Amino acid sequence: MMARIVLNETSYHGAGSIREIAGEAQRRGFKKAFVCSDPDLVKFGVAQKVLDVLDGAKLKYELYSDIKPNPTIENVQTGVAACKKSGADYIIAIGGGSSMDTAKAIGIIMTNPEYADVRSLEGVAPTKNPCMPIIAVPTTAGTAAEVTINYVITDAQKRRKFVCVDVHDIPVVAVIDSDMMSTMPKGLTAATGMDALTHAIEGYITKGAWAMTDMFHLKAIEIISKSLRGAVNNEKDGREGMALGQYIAGMGFSNVGLGIVHSMAHALGAVYDTPHGVANAILLPTVMAYNAEATGEKYRDIAKAMGVEGTEKMSQAEYRKAACAAVAELSKDVGIPQNLKGIVKEADIDFLAQSAMDDACRPGNPKDPTKEDIIALYKSLL
Structure with missing residues (x-):
């Protein structure tokens, strides 16, 4: 390789x-x-x-x-x-x-x-x-x-x-x-921070991932998970941690690609001008659950990097669920909306799904989606 x-x-x-x-x-x-x-x-x-x-x-x-x-x-x-x-x-x-x-x-x-x-x-x-x-x-x-x-x-x-x-x-x-x-308002800090976490997680599970980028992404997940809440509260250590964590995530994903969280978020940004980080954060836990079956043991690593205890004793189903839950909890803690209500119009979903399918990030997704899969993912968040 x-x-x-x-x-x-x-x-x-x-x-x-x-x-x-x-x-x-x-x-x-x-x-x-x-x-x-x-x-x-x-x-x-x-x-x-x-x-x-x-x-x-x-x-x-x-x-x-x-x-x-x-x-x-x-x-x-x-x-x-x-x-x-x-x-x-x-x-x-x-x-x-x-x-x-x-x-x-x-x-x-x-x-x-x-x-x-x-x-x-x-x-x-x-x-x-x-x-x-x-x-x-x-x-x-x-x-x-x-x-x-x-x-x-x-x-x-x-x-x-x-x-x-x-x-x-x-x-x-x-x-x-x-x-x-340091002057970023809370909402922007939260949105951009969840964008960085999405980069790290999607980069870790993308089809192109390999040993060096895995190293970057796992460390980025760990730093971001420890730092984002503090950064949103404008704490110095949190700000410095996020500055480093997001950069390390970039070192990885830039070289191996992303997945359909980004494909779907790009469509939302184009049609509704939805802030990119907010779109990613809303989509990430749901798309993680969709992708789980194609990720081997990687969700155990993600859960552990996010501070979940006892991952070594968990079954595959348990650590996959724990990884998704840890992401959803962090997103909620920093004030990100939990669904697409008020953002997406159902009449637009077919267009959004086709845009996501045509997006350059889609081929890197660990699980090959159909347009119908993406339609179902959007609808599940309405």
Whole structure:
């Protein structure tokens, strides 16, 4: 079996690590940054923390913030035009998955202009050139977009999201500074944290999983399970734990893929603009139960990593049930809705299910679903 691992050239971890951005830019000979961040992070001064570092080092930059929570093709194309006009030679992405996904798509098109329509990047895109260099600074502890080779764009016209997988889009530098995450409100902390847990669990049971990624995912499950409740309460140890746990999960799943929790969540985000982490969190326990029969003894490991005691004495049925219950309990404890009532319209379920079947994450699921299976999963949560 041949396996591949793609990670950042360099990553910095710990409170205050954004101070390293200036040195990295200078050592690499960068002249001007195209800074991608979402409007709220600009409005509330979070992005300014990085801009202050650039100002202090007298480094030039231009700010772009025309970014939606579920970034669209238009956001990307507008960003490409702005990036060209700016004369920048590198990108700094500040934010959650939305800012980083937008930055990745912009960076790829800047060096591979034949993909300017954006839609042609769907799936495993055969781009020829590495994207414009990106320094990624996450402000949420969840997506791990700073260490992945994936990004997701919304096609508003077709009411669908599409996943792009490209080794050329990975940021050259990731700066994981828990201080940049300290202003996240409780709801966002909970949603992005459950997104990170979904990455770790789906990555651990996906068809492509292997020894090295199993190591990453189990450790991520352990750290996230211990840290998320504290992070939601804005405790320092919880914030720092989530910053690390979500990154480790990204080291794994980026290289082996995910499953139908993400496929189904992408459909919800495209149709209803449902926050990605919330969609994942609602779906995860139910889809775990559906997948259980195809996971061997892995749910015993998941339950143990989440702090369930006595797993070594449990039967297969017991530890599978315990793993699903531990996830559902954590989700409930941090305030995630427990069903899709008020989100999904029954008339849309057929379209949602087809979108999930067509999604790039679906083939990695440990159990091969039919469209009817996915319809039943959506309906079970209404």
